Amino acid sequence: MTTKTAHRFAFGDNWEKFSNIVSNREIDEAVENLSRIVQGISLDDKSFLDIGCGSGLHSLAAIRLGAKKVSAFDIDPVSVQTTQKLLSSYAHDAPVTIEEKSIFDAIPANEQDKYDIVYSWGVLHHTGDMWGAIKKAAEFVAADGEIVIAIYKKSPLCGFWRVEKSIYSRLPSLLQFPITLLFSMLYLVGISLKGKNPIKYVKTYRSFRGMNFWHDMIDWLGGYPYESATSDEMKNFFCGLGFKVVSEYNVTPVKAMGLFGCGCAEYVFSRNEEENEN
C-alpha cells in the first residue's frame, strides 16, 4: 500500500521549482528554524529521519546541525530526486539515505532502524489517513528519542479548504496559476490590513523555515489530501502512544476563521520512559 487515497497533489513539482532558488540564505534560515523547534535537544551525533522530505532542505539543516546519520523519504519521486540534487550540491559527502517510499510502507525492522529524532513537518495530514500515518511515524522513534511534527490547525473553514484543494490539485498548471495569483494578492491585502508591509513580507518570507512565499501559496492551495487537528487531539493521541509533550509552538487558534489558511502547529514529543517501563 503506498497511499490511502487515489488522488494526491504533485508536491514534488513545486519542490523541484523551489529548489532552484535555494541558496545559503534559505539553508541558514532552515538551520535556524530547526534549532528553534528542537530547542535544547542537540542533533550532534544523532540519527535523524525526515518523513516526507519535500525539497530536502530540512534534511540538509539536520546535517548542518551535526546529525551523524540522516535518512529521508518521500512518496513523490520528484521530491526524492530534488532532495538527492540538493544534498549532493550542498552536502555531497554526508551520510544520507534518500528513498521513494510512503509512510504506510515504512516499518522499522529492528532497533537499529529507529531514530533519535523523527521529523515530519507538514506531511502526515496529506496522507489520507493522518492518525494512521502519525502512528506509523511514531514507530520509528528510538527508546530515548523524540518526534518533531507539524500538523495543520483545525479551523471552521477546514471543510471548504478540503474541497478547494481537491479541485485545485486536479487542475492543469495553466489554470492553477491565476488561482494562485489571485489568492496571493488577497493574502497580501490581508497582510496590509494588519498594518504590515506586503513587499517586505514577501521579501523576508524566507525567515519562515527558509521557505518562499509563492511556493508556499501553491503548497497551501494544492495540498491534498488534507486533514487537521487540535492541540488537545495531538497531545491525547501521543500520550496514548506512550509519549510525553516536550514543547508545542503556534497552537493559538486560527485567525479570521482560516480564510487565508490554517498554519501548522509544531509539536515535539518524547518517549515517556516511565510509562514505557511500567
Ligand SMILES: C[S@@+](CC[C@H](N)C(=O)[O-])C[C@H]1O[C@@H](n2cnc3c(N)ncnc32)[C@H](O)[C@@H]1O
Ligand atoms: C507540504 S510538503 C512538506 C515537505 C517538507 N517536510 C517541508 O517541511 O518542507 C508534504 C510532503 O509530504 C509528502 N508525502 C505526502 N504523502 C506522503 C506519504 N504517504 N509518505 C511519505 N511522504 C508523503 C509529499 O510528497 C510532500 O513532499
